[in-house]
Amino acid sequence: MAISDSFRYQHIDTLPGLIIGEATFTQFSFQPHFHLDYHIGLVTQGVLHQSWKGQKHHLTAGNICLMPPDVVHSGVEQGEDKYHLITFRISPERLQTLFSNSQYTDVHRVLAPNVIDNPLLAKRFLQLKNAFQLEGDTLQQDILLLSSMEELLRASYKTPQPEDNNGLSKQQFLRIRDYCEANLQNKITLDELAKLSGLTRFQFIRYFQKQTGLAPHTWLMRLRLEKACSSLTSSDAMITDIAADNGFYDQSHFNRAFKAAYQVAPSIYRLRN
Known part of the structure; x- marks a missing residue:
């Protein structure tokens, strides 16, 4: 808070x-x-x-x-x-x-x-x-x-480190992120994400949290908000449309989540100055 x-x-x-x-x-x-x-x-x-x-x-x-x-x-x-x-x-x-x-x-x-x-x-x-x-x-x-x-x-500038074998591979993570970005307006299920990564649901939850530090649903909410930020500054779309395109079920839900994350309402964030 x-x-x-x-x-x-x-x-x-x-x-x-x-x-x-x-x-x-x-x-x-x-x-x-x-x-x-x-x-x-x-x-x-x-x-x-x-x-x-x-x-x-x-x-x-x-x-x-x-x-x-x-x-x-x-x-x-x-x-x-x-x-x-x-x-x-x-x-x-x-x-x-x-x-x-x-x-x-x-x-x-x-x-x-x-x-x-x-x-x-x-x-x-x-x-x-x-x-x-x-x-x-x-x-x-x-x-x-x-x-x-x-x-x-x-x-x-750092020397690249080897991947941590206890989490998702880089390829698995990128495959999941690409899929989520392409389907933000839809309901994304645990079964879909587990299948994409080639893991059981239990393995996916454990490996994903090890890799990212967040539970999948928490990570997905942040992804929706970050994508909404980008849309607010790069397009003139209505805020209601941006909310829907990023998977928020109404503007009120979007406003609450956005303000909790960025301390300002979407309409204020969009202002040029």
């Missing part, structure tokens, strides 16, 4: 696939969840304890956290101070485009979750946020974005 004093999203029209968020919380705890985009979080006030893959990480003011797509994570504040966070949400396609002509090829395969303590990089991301907020010189914005992301990649 979260109690926010303020929450704001800014969609960058000149760079589709980039969304900047800024929030101040009085108190909060985020339940395990994942994103379909890369999330770069800059803590500017307060203390956060974040967990992923069974490990706990301590973030204080000036720390940056990189969270790649599909990594399940949770967070809870520590202490009595308000907590202020700036997030840069960047799509995999936008990230790949940024580094298409650099030494950082296949960035998605080698980027791992990371906490970075680098005051100069933190200052650079703060400058980046301010540059986009002022809607000023696009040349300055491009330079700040590329230089910030390159420094972040240097700090986060």
Whole structure:
């Protein structure tokens, strides 16, 4: 649960696939969840304890956290101070485009979750946020974005690790995700997912939770919400249609789930500024 004093999203029209968020919380705890985009979080006030893959990480003011797509994570504040966070949400396609002509090829395969303590990089991301907020010189914005992301990649570039044999294989997971994305508007059953993975229902539940850190139904709800986020910013479709297309049985159900996940209503999230 979260109690926010303020929450704001800014969609960058000149760079589709980039969304900047800024929030101040009085108190909060985020339940395990994942994103379909890369999330770069800059803590500017307060203390956060974040967990992923069974490990706990301590973030204080000036720390940056990189969270790649599909990594399940949770967070809870520590202490009595308000907590202020700036997030840069960047799509995999936008990230790949940024580094298409650099030494950082296949960035998605080698980027791992990371906490970075680098005051100069933190200052650079703060400058980046301010540059986009002022809607000023696009040349300055491009330079700040590329230089910030390159420094972040240097700090986060990891050697690929072997797959964990106790969970789903990468191929099984991608097959399930592709199927769910193609059928979000429909009812998706446990039998269907187990059959796709070639497992019994009991095996599927156990392996899936081992792989993702979430029960299948919880993961599927988050997938529906993440896809709805993308539709809200990339199309002019009515919110009722977006809700239906992503498997929500009515707009009220969609609004409640969306606000619980992102702290604002879908109509507010869609606003350009």
